[in-house]
Amino acid sequence: MAYYFVMPKAWKFFVSFEIPGGTGTLPLTVEAKVSEYLSLVMQLIFAFGLAFQLPILLTLLVRVGFLKTQTLIKGRRYAVVILLTVAAFITPRTSSAKSCFLSRFTRCMRSPSSSRAASSAAAPNARPSSMHDIKSIRENPAAFDAALARRGLEPLSKKLLALDEGKRDRKTELQQLQQRRNEVAKSIGTFMKSDPAKAEELKKEATEIKARIAAFEAESEGDAESAALTDELLRIPNILASDVPQGRDEHSNKELRVVGNKPAIANAKDHVALGEGLGLMDFESAAKISGARFVVLKGELAQLERALGNFMLDLHTREFGYQENIVPLLVRDHALQGTGQLPKFENDLFLTIRKLTEDEMSEELILAKKQIEQEKRGESPDIDMDTMLMFAHAGFKSMMNRFFEEQKWLIPTAEVSLTNLVREEILDASKLPMRLTAWTPCFRSEAGAAGKDTRGMIRQHQFSKVELVSITTPEESDSEHERMTACAEEVLKRLGLHYRVMLLCAGDTGFSARKTYDIEVWLPGQDAFREISSCSNCGDFQARRMKARYRKSEKETAFVHTLNGSGLAVGRTLIAVMENYQQADGSIAIPEALRPYMGSKSVIGKV
Numbered sequence: 001m002a003y004y005f006v007m008p009k010a011w012k013f014f015v016s017f018e019i020p021g022g023t024g025t026l027p028l029t030v031e032a033k034v035s036e037y038l039s040l041v042m043q044l045i046f047a048f049g050l051a052f053q054l055p056i057l058l059t060l061l062v063r064v065g066f067l068k069t070q071t072l073i074k075g076r077r078y079a080v081v082i083l084l085t086v087a088a089f090i091t092p093r094t095s096s097a098k099s100c101f102l103s104r105f106t107r108c109m110r111s112p113s114s115s116r117a118a119s120s121a122a123a124p125n126a127r128p129s130s131m132h133d134i135k136s137i138r139e140n141p142a143a144f145d146a147a148l149a150r151r152g153l154e155p156l157s158k159k160l161l162a163l164d165e166g167k168r169d170r171k172t173e174l175q176q177l178q179q180r181r182n183e184v185a186k187s188i189g190t191f192m193k194s195d196p197a198k199a200e201e202l203k204k205e206a207t208e209i210k211a212r213i214a215a216f217e218a219e220s221e222g223d224a225e226s227a228a229l230t231d232e233l234l235r236i237p238n239i240l241a242s243d244v245p246q247g248r249d250e251h252s253n254k255e256l257r258v259v260g261n262k263p264a265i266a267n268a269k270d271h272v273a274l275g276e277g278l279g280l281m282d283f284e285s286a287a288k289i290s291g292a293r294f295v296v297l298k299g300e301l302a303q304l305e306r307a308l309g310n311f312m313l314d315l316h317t318r319e320f321g322y323q324e325n326i327v328p329l330l331v332r333d334h335a336l337q338g339t340g341q342l343p344k345f346e347n348d349l350f351l352t353i354r355k356l357t358e359d360e361m362s363e364e365l366i367l368a369k370k371q372i373e374q375e376k377r378g379e380s381p382d383i384d385m386d387t388m389l390m391f392a393h394a395g396f397k398s399m400m401n402r403f404f405e406e407q408k409w410l411i412p413t414a415e416v417s418l419t420n421l422v423r424e425e426i427l428d429a430s431k432l433p434m435r436l437t438a439w440t441p442c443f444r445s446e447a448g449a450a451g452k453d454t455r456g457m458i459r460q461h462q463f464s465k466v467e468l469v470s471i472t473t474p475e476e477s478d479s480e481h482e483r484m485t486a487c488a489e490e491v492l493k494r495l496g497l498h499y500r501v502m503l504l505c506a507g508d509t510g511f512s513a514r515k516t517y518d519i520e521v522w523l524p525g526q527d528a529f530r531e532i533s534s535c536s537n538c539g540d541f542q543a544r545r546m547k548a549r550y551r552k553s554e555k556e557t558a559f560v561h562t563l564n565g566s567g568l569a570v571g572r573t574l575i576a577v578m579e580n581y582q583q584a585d586g587s588i589a590i591p592e593a594l595r596p597y598m599g600s601k602s603v604i605g606k607v
Contacts, residue, residue: 132144132233132236132239132544133544134160134164134229134233137157137160137161137164138161138164141157141158141161142157144156144157144239145157147239147240148236150240150244150246150506151237151240151506151507152248152506152507153236153237156232156236159232160229160232160233163228163229163232164229167226167229174213177209177212177213178213180209181206181209181210181213184202184205184206184209185206187202188202188203188206231343234337234342234343234344234545235343235344237511237512238340238511238512238513238514238538238539238541239514239539239541240506240509240514240515241514241515241537241539243503243515244503244504244505244506244509244514244515245503245505245506246505246506247505247506247507247508248505248507249505249507249508250504250505250508252505252507252508253502253503253504253505253508253518254502254503254505255500255501255502256500256501256502256503256517257500257501258498258499258500259489259492259493259498259499259500259501260493260496260497260498260499260522261498262498262522262524263498263522263524263580265524265580265582266584268524268525268527268579268582269525269579269582269586270455270456270523270525270526270579271456271457271523271525271574271575271578271579272455272456272457273525274525274578274579274582274586274588275297275301275578277586277606278300278301278586278587278588278604278605278606278607279298279606279607280297280298280299280300280301280302280604280607281295281296281297281298281301281457282295282296282297282298283295283296283456290461290462292454293446293454293459293460293461294460294461294462295457295460298607299607300598300601300604301574301604303598304574304577304588304590304594304598304604305464305570305571305574306597307594307597307598308570308573308574308577308594309439309464309466309570310597311491311593311594311597312439312466312491312567312568312570312573313437313439313466315487315490315491315494316437316466316468316487316567317437320435320487320490321435322435322436322437322468322487323434323435323436323437324437324438325417325418325421325436325437325438326438327411327414327417327418327421327438327440328411328417329410329411329417329440329441329443330352330408330409330410330411331408331409331411331416331417331420332408332409333409334423335409335416335417335420335423336349336409336416337545338416338419338420338423338542338545338546339415339416339419339420339512339542339545339546340511340512340538340541340542340545341412341416344511345511347445348412348444348445348446349409349410349412349443349444349445350409350410350443350444350445350461351407351408351409351410352407352408352409352410353406353407354406354407354408356406410443411440411442411443412442412443412444413442413465413467413564413566414438414439414440414442414465414467414469415467415469415564417438417440418436418437418438418467418469418564419469419471419542419546419562419564420546421436422434422471422543422546422548422560423546423547423548424546424547424548425548425549426549426550426551426557427471427548427549427550427551427560428550428551429473429550429551429552432471432472432473432476432550432560433470433471433472433473433476433480434469434470434471434472435468435469435470436468436469436470436471437466437467437468437469437567438466438467439464439465439466439467439570440464440465440467441462441463441464442462442463442464442465443461443462444461444463445461446459446461456575457571457572457574457575458530458572458575460571463569463570463571463572464569464570464571465566465568465569465570465571466566466567466568466570467564467565467566467567468484468487468488468535468564468565468566468567469562469563469564470484470562470563470564471548471560471561471562471563472560472561472563473550473558473560473561474539474540474558474559474561476561477537477539477561477563478537480537480561480563481515481517481535481536481537481563484535484563484565484567485501485517485519485535485565487565487567488519488533488535488565488566488567488568489501489519491567491568491573492519492521492532492568494591494593495573495576495577495591495593495594496580496591496592496593497521497522497576497577497580498521498522498580499519499520499521499522499529499532500519500520500529501517501518501519501520502517502518502519502520503515503516503517504516504517504518509536510534510536512536512538512541512542513536513537513538514536514537514538514539514541515536515537516534516535516536516537517534517535517536517565518531518533518534519531519532519533519534519535519568520532521572521573521576522576522580523575523576523579523580524579524580524582525579526579530572531572532566532568532569532572532573532576533565533566533567533568533569534565534566535563535564535565535566536563536564536565537561537563538561538562538563538564539561539562540559540560540561540562541562542562543559543560543561543562544559548560548562577590577591577594583603585605586606587603587604587605587606588603588604589602589603590602590603590604
């Protein structure tokens with residue numbers, strides 16, 4: 001009972017240091033950080049106070065026979081969640097502080113993936129930045145809404161500007177406090193000799209202002225308006241270039257050029273019939289190991305894929321000036337946020353989970369882990385005061401499980417790793433453009449492609465690709481886009497493959513791109529052109545998300561422009577070579593450009 005009598009009075013005293021204009025009930029001088037700390041402690045104690053008493057209450061209920069031990073085991077954390085929620089709502093704090101607390105609590109209650117997309121706590125400086133210039137939206141909301149309409153989206157400027165206004169009001173209030181702090185600091189020196197009493201009054205005011213500024217800055221980390229604005233902006237695609245044709249889907253894409261001629265192949269087989277006929281392509285064994293949309297390449301077909309990757313890397317590095325890189329295949333949330341895959345396209349990605357070792361956990365987490373493992377085995381966990389108090393601290397099971405895991409994403413393309421090399425960097429303009437390449441495995445869930453291309457290697461969960469990335473200035477990005485596309489085309493020209501280049505329409509252009517060229521190669525086995533490379537100019541869209549800049553002058557910086565493209569998708573190039581170079585007996589002729597990589601072999605025959 002003492003808790004309920006003493007806590008409100010203690011709370012009222014300590015929170016008075018946080019409320020703008022408030023004064024403590026005792027004549028104490030409290031430094032800003034001390035006030036912030038005490039206020040935070042009191043907030044936590046009050047919010048979790050009910051949960052702290054839960055072990056005592058439940059133990060008493062068991063002793064008097066009102067509850068059974070098994071019922072207690074099954075329902076204890078549900079009770080904790082309910083009590084935490086109630087505690088959060090009854091906590092008597094300022095409205096801004098309460099909204100901050102509740103926004104954080106709500107984010108914790110979301111699915112793990114949503115929380116990850118909102119912020120990546122494991123990474124320093126990982127808070128997402130705006131990828132659209134809110135100042136530009138503020139100055140011309142109609143133009144922004146018109147740009148969204150080209151993407152088939154509803155107007156959003158009104159909603160964004162309302163969130164921005166709330167954020168700016170808080171910023172203005174903070175700036176006013178900072179300005180007053182500076183004025184008071186100057187006045188103290190003036191009155192120290194002429195009016196010591198006035199100087200002491202100003203010192204007290206300065207202390208109060210410092211505390212209020214500290215409270216403002218602490219709250220700004222969880223500011224609801226700022227978090228909501230960032231979340232909205234993260235989900236809005238790039239603004240399209242003016243020359244992107246209007247249209248809803250691939251049927252409105254514009255054909256720019258066709259290169260080469262279709263080969264004359266009677267009764268052309270597709271790559272599956274050819275590969276299985278040679279005994280070098282095995283989908284059945286791959287399905288036993290990993291499920292659908294995987295393949296095992298054997299012998300000379302495996303060698304041919306390796307030859308294609310090496311050929312592409314040699315061409316791009318030796319003739320076109322790209323720097324080869326070996327990059328991480330596992331990345332953190334903020335890397336995928338930077339290039340635009342998160343948060344909107346999470347379902348297209350693969351997430352990896354590593355269980356933490358006990359050396360990496362605190363004592364409390366080790367105990368919690370043992371409790372959960374006992375439950376999974378159907379055993380009755382030992383319920384004592386310490387473990388129940390620990391669960392009161394931990395909250396709920398899904399949060400606990402995330403404490404036991406380190407989570408990273410498999411890259412869907414080396415674009416993610418290569419582009420993030422300039423994250424939070426200020427580059428020297430003289431070193432631009434940066435041209436980077438990497439040959440990596442890529443991993444995609446193909447969640448939006450259910451039922452499409454289920455036969456063969458066209459759409460796989462795992463495939464290899466040679467990626468091209470350019471980092472350049474706004475003035476050079478359009479010409480760099482044309483150059484990158486030409487580099488990708490050159491691979492097909494040297495392999496003697498028939499292809500065409502398409503300018504994608506508004507409805508078919510990817511989320512992060514402002515303009516995209518698709519290169520489509522002819523596949524005789526399908527009697528159709530199929531995409532083998534997409535070369536995109538992303539403008540400053542990714543750079544804003546990554547805070548990647550270059551130095552325009554001694555005093556001025558600007559966002560870089562980023563570009564990416566496939567140079568090429570190695571697996572699809574393998575398909576194209578097989579189908580275009582198939583022989584009447586089912587063998588595959590090896591293009592001249594690849595023979596040095598194949599030990600001078602000219603034909604792949606049946607094993």
